[in-house]
Amino acid sequence: MFVLPPLTGHLHPALALAAELGRRGHVVAWAGPEPVLRPVLGPGALVLPTGSRLFREQAVGGTEAIRTLWQDFVVPYTRFTLPAVRRAVREWSPDLVLVDQHSPAGALAAHEQGVRWAGFAPSAMELGRPPLQPPELAAWQQELLTGLWRRAGLPAAEYTDPRYSARLILAPTAPALLGVAQDGLEMPGGEPLPPHTEAVGPLLTDRPSTAQFPYDRLDPDRRHVLVTLGTLSASVAGDFLLRAGQALTSLADRVQAVVAAPKQVLSKLPDGVVGLPQVPVLDLLRRGVVDAVLCHGGMNTVVEALAHGVPLVVAPIRHDQPITAARVAALGAGVEVDFTAAPATAIRDALVSVLDRTEPRRAAELMSRRLAGLGGARRAADLLEECAG
Missing domain, CATH: 3.40.50.2000 (Glycogen Phosphorylase B;)
Known part of the structure; x- marks a missing residue:
């Protein structure tokens, strides 16, 4: 039981x-x-x-x-x-x-x-x-x-x-x-x-889902960043998500975001974002369409991303998330940003760092092998x- x-x-x-x-x-x-x-x-x-x-x-x-x-x-x-x-x-x-x-x-x-x-x-x-x-x-x-x-x-x-x-x-x-x-x-x-x-x-398996994800909206000519801050963070995540939206707007010519957020936040995000109240995180990772994950540092999201060799930008909010974020940064598999105070420019720079540098990707792939073992x-x-x- x-x-x-x-x-x-x-x-x-x-x-x-x-x-x-x-x-x-x-x-x-x-x-x-x-x-x-x-x-x-x-x-x-x-x-x-x-x-x-x-x-x-x-x-x-x-x-x-x-x-x-x-x-x-x-x-x-x-x-x-x-x-x-x-x-x-x-x-x-x-x-x-x-x-x-x-x-x-x-x-x-x-x-x-x-x-x-x-x-x-x-x-x-x-x-x-x-x-x-x-x-x-x-x-x-x-x-x-x-x-x-x-x-x-x-x-x-x-x-x-x-x-x-x-x-x-x-x-x-x-x-x-x-x-x-x-x-x-x-x-x-x-x-x-x-x-x-x-x-x-990681403990990974197929998950029941009634939501249909619009995979046809993903632009094959751009890289993709998955943005998810967890179910219980919805009430405090609005301001950060708007700053993240500004950061992604400045990268819109080469990066497309997939954002999980409440409807009232999604309506304020820039055009071109694929935004839904819920997204099939594990399915997106398994399909290999995610190049980086921007998240709050929840252990589940972090482990799932690293299990698939995907680097992270982590904005910890509370509980064990600051510890996890520090570990991700120490492993070289991601970058930590301040959830409360990071301006859009800092979030943008963090995303560029994990997308354009080879070291975070290699560190994430190393962690993928360690997790599998x-x-x-x-x-x-x-x-x-x-x-x-």
């Missing part, structure tokens, strides 16, 4: 893992809100409904963004869904529960029922304390987690951090992209990965089978 938050960046890699497990004869059930999960997972997925809650607006950056994520989403979502997740574990009797680090209800219910559980870390937020993150923030998170444990009625003497399975934590990325002290890219203040963490590389969905499924015993 998979217990994940209803966020596409968390669901997409898990979808590839579920597909691999299905090919091996296993049955995967998803605990979560049916209206959100169904469009992402497709009609054939087994969904054990939990209900949902509305997301509250998150702070733009810094430690306040982490605090709002936890106090306004992770904790209330856990409390709201725990009764349904408990019922699902009790009635469905899974051999193993895969628990996203931002869905503690799965770990609480599995512990209560004596069911083995493994962790899932599609972002780097909980994998080692990032550099410069104040220790009091970690202590505050622990207070929230122990509070959830008590509220669930579990014995205090048995407490275990529901973010960290004692058996296995799957991370669909590479050590080189994590803000931890290893892999030859040490970051001062970064901590090692938690025990039993396995970085398995980590095993992907096959290795992740092997590890889950071992964990389930």
Whole structure:
């Protein structure tokens, strides 16, 4: 049974893992809100409904963004869904529960029922304390987690951090992209990965989609930049996207942009841009029509781009995105720009840098080979089978 938050960046890699497990004869059930999960997972997925809650607006950056994520989403979502997740574990009797680090209800219910559980870390937020993150923030998170444990009625003497399975934590990325002290890219203040963490590389599979992309609008005589800032960034991304639009206007004679953005932003972008509220990112990358990606530094987007050897311009907003952006730059596979303050000229220069120089492309292609060598969905499924015993 998979217990994940209803966020596409968390669901997409898990979808590839579920597909691999299905090919091996296993049955995967998803605990979560049916209206959100169904469009992402497709009609054939087994969904054990939990209900949902509305997301509250998150702070733009810094430690306040982490605090709002936890106090306004992770904790209330856990409390709201725990009764349904408990019922699902009790009635469905899974051999193993895969628990996203931002869905503690799965770990609480599995512990209560004596069911083995493994962790899932599609972002780097909980994998080692990032550099410069104040220790009091970690202590505050622990207070929230122990509070959830008590509220669930579990014995205090048995407490275990529901973010960290004692058996296995799957991370669909590479050590080189994590803000931890290893892999030859040490970051001062970064901590090692938690025990039993396995970085398995990208988890990629075909994804259900009802949207039709207008491939006939892509100009074969221009290079293409994919611009995507993530589902949860839509409310804060408007100004940056307008600056990016200005940058792309100055390159319009040789660069065509494919932009994923809200309709109210798309209407303000220059002519010639292929803009949609949602774009098939993975399909575009697989077709080889993307020459560079401009994104917010979400781990899913970064790993998918690098898995296809595509360099990046990264404008991190919050959470683990600054760490990921710094790693991309350190690897030479991209350029970082300031989400809040970078003028259109700086965004333009960054795009020209990754499009015209050979070094970013070569670094991205090197990372593509390294990511492929980590095993992907096959290795992740092997590890889950071992964990389930």
